[in-house]
Amino acid sequence: MTETDADGGGRPSGHRDPGPGTADLRRVGANPDFWYPVALSGRVCSRRVVATAFAGERIALYRGESGTVHALEDRCAHRQVPLSMGVVEGETLRCRYHAWAYRGDGRISQIPYLSKGDGRPPPGVRGYAVREAYGLVFVFPGDPEKAAVTALPELPTYGSPKYKTMTFSRTVRCHYSFMHENLLDMNHQFLHQGVVGRLHPKLLEYRTGPRSVEARYLFTHAGGKRNRGASLLAGEGIGGGSRDVMTIRTEYPYQTLDLVPEHAERPAFSLWAAYVPEDAEQRTCHAYGLLMIEKPGIPGALHLAWPLIRRFIERVFAEDRMAVEAEQRAWEEQGEDRNHEVFPLILDVREVLRANGVPLHPQAAACGTASACDAAAPMPVLHSAGPGATAGPESSAAPPGG
Numbered sequence: 201m202t203e204t205d206a207d208g209g210g211r212p213s214g215h216r217d218p219g220p221g222t223a224d225l226r227r228v229g230a231n232p233d234f235w236y237p238v239a240l241s242g243r244v245c246s247r248r249v250v251a252t253a254f255a256g257e258r259i260a261l262y263r264g265e266s267g268t269v270h271a272l273e274d275r276c277a278h279r280q281v282p283l284s285m286g287v288v289e290g291e292t293l294r295c296r297y298h299a300w301a302y303r304g305d306g307r308i309s310q311i312p313y314l315s316k317g318d319g320r321p322p323p324g325v326r327g328y329a330v331r332e333a334y335g336l337v338f339v340f341p342g343d344p345e346k347a348a349v350t351a352l353p354e355l356p357t358y359g360s361p362k363y364k365t366m367t368f369s370r371t372v373r374c375h376y377s378f379m380h381e382n383l384l385d386m387n388h389q390f391l392h393q394g395v396v397g398r399l400h401p402k403l404l405e406y407r408t409g410p411r412s413v414e415a416r417y418l419f420t421h422a423g424g425k426r427n428r429g430a431s432l433l434a435g436e437g438i439g440g441g442s443r444d445v446m447t448i449r450t451e452y453p454y455q456t457l458d459l460v461p462e463h464a465e466r467p468a469f470s471l472w473a474a475y476v477p478e479d480a481e482q483r484t485c486h487a488y489g490l491l492m493i494e495k496p497g498i499p500g501a502l503h504l505a506w507p508l509i510r511r512f513i514e515r516v517f518a519e520d521r522m523a524v525e526a527e528q529r530a531w532e533e534q535g536e537d538r539n540h541e542v543f544p545l546i547l548d549v550r551e552v553l554r555a556n557g558v559p560l561h562p563q564a565a566a567c568g569t570a571s572a573c574d575a576a577a578p579m580p581v582l583h584s585a586g587p588g589a590t591a592g593p594e595s596s597a598a599p600p601g602g
C-alpha cells in the first residue's frame with residue numbers, strides 16, 4: 201500500500217472498496233511477532249504465579265526471587281496441569297501436582313522422584329521472551345528468534361516529569377480490529393454526547409502507510425453539557441471552548457492518540473493502547489491503555505482531579521465497549537462481516553490490519569473461504585513451539601480448553 205494523503209476535503213486520493221472476496225477481517229489473527237502486554241507488572245508480585253493468555257496460548261507468568269519475570273507455557277509437560285497453579289522456588293516454578301520443577305526458560309530442572317530405569321522425561325515446555333516496561337509485562341508470542349530484534353513500543357511521554365500516567369486494563373468481548381476502528385473513527389461522538397456534549401470532529405487529513413494509518417481531527421463543541429472529568433483532563437479542550445487537534449494513529453499492532461489544544465505546544469494527554477487477543481478465535485481481547493496526562497501548573501491539582509478523570513474515561517470506555525461488543529455479537533449472529541463502511545480511512549485501517557495479520561484458520565484459508573471450512577476445521581493452534589524453543593514435541597501450545 202502506498203502513502204495516501206487526504207485532499208482538502210478529507211477524501212483520500214487512493215480510496216477503494218476492497219469488495220467481495222476480501223478476507224473477513226474478523227477472521228484475521230494478530231501477528232504474534234510483536235511484543236504484547238499480557239499483565240500489569242504490579243499483578244505479578246514476588247513469588248506469585250499469574251495465568252494469562254495470547255490468542256488461546258495459555259501463559260503462566262511468575263516473578264522469581266531475583267525480581268525477574270518469567271513466562272512459561274501454562275501446561276505441565278507431565279500431565280498438562282496448569283503451571284499457573286504451581287509454586288515459585290527461587291527462579292524455578294514447581295508444578296503443584298507431582299512437583300516437577302521448571303527453569304525460567306521452560307526447561308525441566310528437577311523431577312523429585314525420577315530414578316534410573318524410569319522413562320525419559322521431556323525437555324520441558326515453551327518459555328517466552330519477557331520484558332517489563334511502562335508498568336506492563338510484555339511477552340513475545342511469535343518466533344523466538346525475532347524477539348531480540350523486535351523493539352518494544354516507544355513511549356517518550358511515559359516517565360516524563362511533565363506527565364502522570366493512568367493505566368487501564370480491561371477485557372472486551374470483540375475482535376481487536378473493532379477496537380482500532382472505534383478509536384480511529386471519531387464520527388461516533390453521538391455515542392458519547394451524554395458525557396462530552398455535542399462534539400463535532402472534522403477530519404483534517406489522514407495518511408496511510410504499509411503498517412499505519414494516522415488521522416488528524418479538529419474538534420469543536422456545539423453545545424450540550426460535558427462531564428467535569430473531561431474539563432479536568434484537557435482544560436478548555438475536548439469541548440470546553442478551545443479547538444483541539446486530535447491525532448490518532450494505528451501503528452501495527454498498537455494505537456496512539458494525542459490531543460493538543462489550540463495554542464499549546466505539547467499534548468494535554470497522550471494515550472497508548474494495545475488490544476491483545478485472549479482466545480484462539482480472537483473474539484475477545486484484553487485492552488491495555490496508558491493515558492499520559494499533562495500536569496497542570498498548580499502542584500497537587502492533578503492528584504485531586506484524578507478520580508474524576510478516571511470516572512470520565514471509564515464512562516467513555518463503557519460506551520465504546522457497549523458498541524464494539526454489539527458489533528461482535530452481530531458478526532457472530534450473521535457468521536460474517538456484512539457491514540457497509542463508507543469512511544475511507546476505516547477501509548484503509550482494515551487493509552493495514554489484514555495485511556499485517558496472520559491467518560486465523562490456515563486450513564480454512566486453503567479451502568477458499570473461511571466460513572465454508574469452519575465446520576470441518578480442527579481447533580486452531582496459531583503457533584507451536586518455534587525453533588530454538590526448549591520444549592520437545594510435547595510443547596505445542598494447547599488450544600483453549602484442550
Ligand code: FES
Nearest residue numbers: 276278279295298
Ligand atoms: S502434572 Fe505437573 S508434575 Fe505431574
Ligand SMILES: [Fe+2]
Nearest residue numbers: 382388392520
Ligand atoms: Fe468512543
